[in-house]
Amino acid sequence: MGRDLDDVDRSILYLxxxxxxxxxAQEIADTxxxxxxxxxxxxxxxxxxxxxxxxxxxxxYEEANLPLQVTFVISAKPTxxxxxxxxxxxxxxxxxxxxxxxxxxxxxxxxVGTSTSDITRITDAIHELGVEIESSDMMRRRHVxxxxxxxxxxxxxxxxxxxxx
Numbered sequence: 001m002g003r004d005l006d007d008v009d010r011s012i013l014y015l016x017x018x019x020x021x022x023x024x025a026q027e028i029a030d031t032x033x034x035x036x037x038x039x040x041x042x043x044x045x046x047x048x049x050x051x052x053x054x055x056x057x058x059x060x061y062e063e064a065n066l067p068l069q070v071t072f073v074i075s076a077k078p079t080x081x082x083x084x085x086x087x088x089x090x091x092x093x094x095x096x097x098x099x100x101x102x103x104x105x106x107x108x109x110x111x112v113g114t115s116t117s118d119i120t121r122i123t124d125a126i127h128e129l130g131v132e133i134e135s136s137d138m139m140r141r142r143h144v145x146x147x148x149x150x151x152x153x154x155x156x157x158x159x160x161x162x163x164x165x
Contacts, residue, residue: 003049008032012042013051017146020055058144061095066112069139070119074107076131081106084131091125093118105134 005013011032015023025036025043032039046052061069076084081099088109089097096110109126113119126133 002051005051008034008038009042009046009051012039012046014146016043016052016055061112066114068113068115068119069142070111070113070122071137071139072109072111072123072126072133073105073135073137074109074126074131075104075134076107078106084129087129088126091122093122107131110139 012028015028015031025039028039029036034042043052061067074084074088084107085097085099088094088107091111093111093113094109095112096108098108100106100108111119111122113122123133123136
């Protein structure tokens, strides 16, 4: 079970989600009202506790000459999810695998490729594992934003549309 986060932890997480690469401990400290050493200690604890799992680049695959981005929705036996997930992750071109908690359509797989032959190769490799592809969707654009639960209290970053009731 996770641990409770206080306002400082939530603020640090929010600011790191906005731009971890260009956020210094001092800048975060100035925004949150604590010292830079407190920010560094809090980040260390958040990492040790597994709340922060890493710092990853957001890649524009189209700009990296991988213009085809497809999500496959797959049905697999629930008892075999970890096994299938591991096998699917080993297929070249697979960039993300999500195991779903419930439902028949219980594995979602994001893949990238340069051509339809790449996507066909990935599709065939998935079928060879003995799972059923229920659907596939080609992505147009992805938008990521910081989770709004981690907003800074009392700043303009608060979402005015949030339901306070």
